[in-house]
Amino acid sequence: MVKAYLRYEFSAAFGVITSAANPTYDATGKLLFTSSLESISVWNAKQGSLVRQLSPVVASSSCGGSPSSPVAEVTVLCIAPAGTTIAAGYSDGTVRLWDYESGECTVTFKGHKSGVSCLRYQGTAAGAGGGSAGGALLASGGRDTDVIVWDVAGETGLYRLRGHKDQVTDVVFLPGQSKLVSASKDGSVRVWDLDTQHCCQTLGGHRAEVWALDVNPAGTRLATGASDNEIRVFAIRDPESESAAAAAAAPSSSSAPSALRDHTVLVPMGSVRRGAASHERVALLRFSGEGQWLGVQGAGRGLELFRVRDEDEARKKLKRRKKRRKEKATKKAEQRKEKAGGQQQQQQGQGGSDDDDEEGAAGGEEEEEEDTLKASDELEAVQLVAAKGAKLRAFCFAPPAARLPPGVACRLALARSDNAIEIVDVSSDSHAYSPFSRLDLPGHRSDIRALALSPDDSALLSASSAGLKLWNPRTGSCLSTMEGGYGLSVLFAPGNKFAVVGTKEGTLEVFDLGAASRVHVEEAAHGGAVWALAPLPDKSGFISGGADKTIKFWQWSVVAPSSGGSRQLRLAHVRSVAMADDVLALRVSPDGRLLAVALLDATVKVYYADSMKFFLSLYGHKLPVLCMDISSDSSLLLTGSSDKNIKIWGLDFGDCHRSLFAHGDAVMSVAWVPGTHYAFSAGKDRLLKYWDLDRCELLLELGGHHGEVWALAVSQFGDFVVTGSHDRSIRRWERTSEPFFVEEERERRLESLFEADLEATAADKDTAAAGGAGGAAAGADATAAAPAGRRTLEAVSAADAIIEALEVAALEMERLRGADKERAEAEAEGRPPPRPLPMNAVMQGLAPSAYVLKVVSGVRASELEQAVMMLPFADALRLLGYLPKWLEAGGTAVELTVRLAVLVVRLHQGQLAATAAARPVLMRLQRRLRAAAQGLKDVVGFNMAGLGHLGRRLKEREGVTEGDAVLPAKRQLMA
Template identity: 45%
Template structure:
């Protein structure tokens, strides 16, 4: 009888390198939160730390976690990240990406909406996730608390608006009427409503379908639909006194509405009355529109690199502006009327005089004036006003801005001057995709490469040790001893980095004429091999050069070149030092003898180029994978293909054998990390956590952990645990879990069939648990 083999499980142990992530079509990825209260008072015995502790902090979305930063010190105080919980079938799903955050008015609760449709409420006093709401089928794209903090309203990519009771920790109602993603929501509290009641409260929602809808929570119906925006409506906000509603749309217009309950002729059914538009300085859509908590300023962030701050004029000032505008208009019309009279056209003169009599109402331009513009080097993905009052009298307000390049900046808006940048958090992360990772020989340091150079990280705690500016790194490797590292760049250079000093050393100019795609270290530590898009494989030898100061420093010299007919995509030297394998753009792999560079084997079979390959520690097996999504296992003695395995849903970008085994890891553009047995050709584990294509992979010398780098700018560590698992059991659990995900509520009709007034529904969501619970009833 065959014994069923047990394997040891790998699980995510750490993730680092991400400061801030925003989504281009979802507002609200950051918010200010009160100063820390979770620590004991003993920590702050003297006055200075106590003052520092009183500073408000910034909660910023960073993939699946929310980081809470002290901006002045540039330190992350804590992170809000839910513990992974296995589902009913024992499968632990990847933690979903956080899409938006909102803080309650008193500041002690932060709501986080996620890409799986769940909403978690975190208490900042004890950093516990107290409540999880599940009401959306897809991403939560908008979140807002009511002014008293008793209600939370959420909008999703599934076009539904759901209202939650924060105190009772339950869903109240689902409002269905929009036909596309909800982009923003806000609650308007009527003056008559009591805090626990829904009557007198309204929800206003914007959507990509181009409508703005007003929902009465008492009747749970849509009472007003505003149209005429000629495109998507992206964001809205209501001022703190709940008298004005400003809506940002797909174009450069801000639409202002009067929602004041005390105005003459106020209609409960149609509370929004159009006041007109204000043309923004920036072109393109308005992504986020938010009032300052005082109501004196309005921030409008576009889809580009600009944030406009408008000053909201007071009542008297707006009245003066209105009178001046009407006076100018009267004078213009009077001149027009006189001109018509001189020409003898009495009807036109009468019409002109009647027209200026009608235009007496206040317009949007009377209340808003552009005060300042913050411009950043890269695109913005969100902003938030600070709630603390500024210390200086000339400072109007403070704003934090989340940028597309994995960084956050804080700016002071100064009266009649250019805004000043106060703080920036950018060092603990790469500005773009992590394209290469390498582990030091002692497995204590990780080197990661991106478009503007490399960073060195401590494996133990994920701290960024050094940042070295350089070219666009595509591959990296540590030199023997671990004190130096080499980086192959897109420009064709090979850079040599002193790891301890964090500096680049001088090396031979332009090693290659095309991108350097791969390195392979010679087993005797005498040098290395580089593979490039210039159709060459070059051999290099380590040397010690005397510098200007007389000290000897590490360098390398060119030894010999192997010319190929096609671009070389990857290369490996077998651990016994006898064979050199290269992968070419013509879909083949070629194997040569290292000593003579004579041709040995050609490996045919891939339908598209093999982007990566690796050789096992015993020099018996070669595994290759690439753009055809397949992994092929070859025998190195005869070059026969043992098996072709369909491995990923997109191109396989890297694979590595675990040292001294025939197990291997592969990563791909489908965001997955997979673990395989190359003898049995079985998929052992699928590791989900990355939120972008996974570009690179490094395995520790003992195989006890794996490092992966991704397009989501995160670097993740996967650790081998002591928990055994069986392949068949694992696959069965995963299938059952996927079945559960596929359950949907067949009673809910599609949004396209909804009546004009919308419809209300249950706030919860159907799954296996709810079906089983209902069965006995």
């Protein structure tokens, strides 16, 4: 009989405050968004509390997803300029749009072949969470060197802009123009005309990779940051409006044609040197929401602030610069005259008219250059914000709507590399910065090296380099934080009120969990790192083992402080036993009879726990055993090693029952499920695996961590398991009531590998095709546009569904025609009519055209274009034949019909022109399509006009202006 098991599935992740992506505020400044690996954390910026997490749905293996592949990590965040939407780019090239009020993912875009490196909404205020109208378009840049422009309202990709030769590092829309600017590691800055979808200007003056750029809120200046120590500034022109103005002002002037030919958008204004301490490359560059500040973050610990002077201040600076230059030139001229001799002066006076004219012309050119503003006239370096103890990952300015206290010029949120957010205020007077708040308690500063669950599963302890944290494993909330040494092992004392931590320094630290403090340190516990702690089954004490080649027995003792107060736990050393090598792991059998000791020489020694008499020596691992556990019935020993294997040993005779290749890297932790012979193992390959060790079969692969998994702990009833990782996250996996079978799970794993290989092959083909097209063009059209989407398994499934629907509809139409023919023959021969045809269950009683419409409407808008592109021409022609029928039915599918018609005609224009059967369909479509689209446009316009009229009447009835109506709501939000 085939055995069924209960499935474990990912339940929650906690402990990560900020990861790779940039933080960003919402429009009010009350909410702060950070990336927490694959999730987006929404924090209350004032209280420092977690409001909610936006997490993508994990595809479980029961649904055909890849069980071992983690969800991609968030790489970049961008808040929409209006509404409650935030866009997130992921490391697998996906872009998701989230409604952070409801917590739902509204749209998913798949277009990039590798990670998304930058995102920007059209109309987003620089450096702020919002504040300007727009957001209809979203631009994304990826590591695949492409820039993709997405239609947010239409939920589809518009086009892909190609031309960069390396990763696209930043993008920004130019306000008031249909232009997009992108920066890349290839050292170029490109300006794209979104109307023609081509590059209209390329700036190649940067001497190294360009890492960041931004536009000020006024839309007049663009700043770029590269790998050097200069910030380059460009003035933004609008060639179309200037050409139109020039043509209107002087239609007959000879200079008008030259003005019309000038398509330069970005005009260099010079550069500003960064401070001497800012020797790293620029990592991020952003203007504040008001445009008064420019923040330039380096790749290290420094963030340099520049104050942006207004027009009057910049002009005064220009005048002072001109005056200083004139004085300098005069002084140099006087020095030259003093050095010149009498004869030379005479010769110079006789024949110096031409030289004087040339010097005058040169001086005129310099004076003309000096009349224009430069970057140094507008930017003034005022402050260097330095992070202490960790590097900066990113930063963001608080939006203009944020309520700042008096005397504060701006507020910055700094994302640190040690899993913390620091918020600082910059003074208006001295421009000095001071810390406002710090968000660091709900997470560790470094790797989580050890985990321990309390006997009643109500508390979870995690140890790292900075100390200990106490968690509620059910809710994921951090209960307390205790500073201590570099923890490598941890266990609860009886009663769950105290805990003991073994440290890298060789000490044993006792913590009072109720008081959240360290109450005792056993300094001379070991002469090296304490790698293992094992509690005694009778709860009288524990055993410790370390790098000093000794194991030590300890007993619990309670002392009363001399000053009064509650009694404290202390450790009493009982005895020490020397080992032949470093002790890496310890376990005492649940019956208290045996003690297993793993040594650095790759062997496991088994002793009688009461007398320390040698019993067994287990050898077979090629590398040291890093972890082990003994089953609840004290019959089996499970060991995990650096050789990537786990071994099951019998404790009766020391025989190896089975050796299994378990992980792709070192096995770091193993644990039995209490009362069973099921076990979990975790390794450096970032996987958690579930085993049936009676049958020696792999049951589940649970992927989710983005770093090495150092520790795991199983609950007393096996209903959940928690893991701690190098990515600083703690993940909880819960046992569900869903059964599964080993063979089915094995088939799903093979299918997931096959599907991943298919996607990789399709991506390689697309890359090769793009490269071949680029090579054939030989640089003549190196910046051509391409379709935005990419071929995914979802798009292939959608194309298959459309083809199947077309075939079912064709068979149904043939069946209906046959029935009509039989009915006509019966009427002609005077026979009774045949019985009506039974309803087609597949089509659910719908007509063929309605059934095809239902299937096509079910395809997501972001995948429709790719699905239609994969249709053969014959199926595309059949689909085109249904479009006039949908319009004649008078339904609501006008927009979908127009989009499909444009797609099919654009993709198969040549074949449609050469196919005679397509002509009648195109003629019918031409007659109906424009009228239907105009009718829909009229309906939308009428509705908008009606809503506007109702709004005006409502304001008149209430007798308030628009500002007065909005002000109470703003006050309520800011309260």
